[in-house]
Amino acid sequence: MTVKLVVLYTRPDDPDAFDWHYLATHMPLVAKIPGLQRAEAARFVAAADSGEQTYHRIAELYFADQGALEAAFGSDEGKATAADYQNIAPPGSRMFVAVLDD
Amino acid sequence: MTVKLVVLYTRPDDPDAFDWHYLATHMPLVAKIPGLQRAEAARFVAAADSGEQTYHRIAELYFADQGALEAAFGSDEGKATAADYQNIAPPGSRMFVAVLDD
Numbered sequence: 001m002t003v004k005l006v007v008l009y010t011r012p013d014d015p016d017a018f019d020w021h022y023l024a025t026h027m028p029l030v031a032k033i034p035g036l037q038r039a040e041a042a043r044f045v046a047a048a049d050s051g052e053q054t055y056h057r058i059a060e061l062y063f064a065d066q067g068a069l070e071a072a073f074g075s076d077e078g079k080a081t082a083a084d085y086q087n088i089a090p091p092g093s094r095m096f097v098a099v100l101d102d
Numbered sequence: 103m104t105v106k107l108v109v110l111y112t113r114p115d116d117p118d119a120f121d122w123h124y125l126a127t128h129m130p131l132v133a134k135i136p137g138l139q140r141a142e143a144a145r146f147v148a149a150a151d152s153g154e155q156t157y158h159r160i161a162e163l164y165f166a167d168q169g170a171l172e173a174a175f176g177s178d179e180g181k182a183t184a185a186d187y188q189n190i191a192p193p194g195s196r197m198f199v200a201v202l203d204d
Contacts, residue, residue, distance in 0.1 A: 005150055006160060023203070042200035045168075048107055049197045058108060058200055066147075095151045098144035098160055101125070 002037075002100045003066050007085070009057040010092040018056065018088065019043070026084050032077040035068040036061055056090070069097065104139075104202045105168050109187070111159040112194040120158065121145070123190055131183040137170040138163055158192070171199065 012018035022041075030039050041059045063069040072078045085095075114120035124143075132141050143161045165171040174180045187197075 003147075004144060006144075006146075041203045042106060042108075043203070044108075044198045044200045045105075046199045047197070048199050051196055053198065054196065055198065094153055094156065095149070096146045096155065096157065097148045097150050098146045101143045101145070 001065055003063050003069050004098050004100065005059075005061040005063075005069060006096045006098050007057075007059040007061075007089075008055045008094045008096075009059075010054065010090040011056040012088075012090045015056060018090075021088055022057065026081070026088060029077070029081040029084055030059070030061060033061070033072045033081055034075050034077060035063055035072045037064060038062040066097070066099075103167055105165050105171050106200050106202065107161075107163040107165075107171060108198045108200050109159075109161040109163075109191075110157045110196045110198075111161075112156065112192045113158040114190075114192045117158060120190065120192075124159065128183070128186050128190060131179070131186055132161070132163060134179040135163070135174045135183055136177050136179060137165055137174045139166060140164040168199070168201075 027039070027041060030036070039059065039061050041057065043057050044053055044055050047053045063072060073082060129141070129143060132138070141161065141163050143159065145159050146155055146157050149155045165174060175184060
């Protein structure tokens with residue numbers, strides 16, 4: 001059962017500065033995480049309902065199973081990524097674990 | 103520039119009944135949407151931060167570009183899917199459009 005870590009970043013005060021750090025520093029840390037099968041990152045451009053555009057970015061990190069995800073974030077590379085997340089994530093940003101259908 | 107519709111369903115009162123409708127009725131409607139490149143659905147199992155598990159499910163519908171997404175939801179199949187979403191989405195559920203990096 002493939003699992004993914006879903007990260008929702010709320011809107012930063014300076015989106016360009018955020019994206020610069022995110023793409024040049026954060027994603028290279030993500031890429032080093034052991035057991036990572038795939039990472040997908042995207043920038044929100046609109047709300048598709050009548051609500052506000054709560055989030056600036058979504059990132060999804062895919063692992064073979066929950067054990068692989070837990071091992072990944074117990075590793076030095078995972079801890080370095082988590083520390084950088086704490087450094088950059090605007091207040092209200094969230095992280096969840098999801099199990100893919102099928 | 104690939105775009106995706108990101109749908110976040112909040113937690114329903116009866117998750118089993120929700121999932122039954124979602125998998126047996128809603129996803130088959132999604133599959134008929136013209137221009138849909140790929141759909142990925144997943145069930146949240148935990149918050150990975152210290153917050154509450156706000157959402158029950160995430161669905162992502164991929165399209166070639168924003169024009170294809172808009173055309174998709176202007177189609178009869180898209181409208182049928184949107185109507186079913188309105189029928190099943192618990193209060194606070196959200197929909198956003200995101201542009202993939204790269």
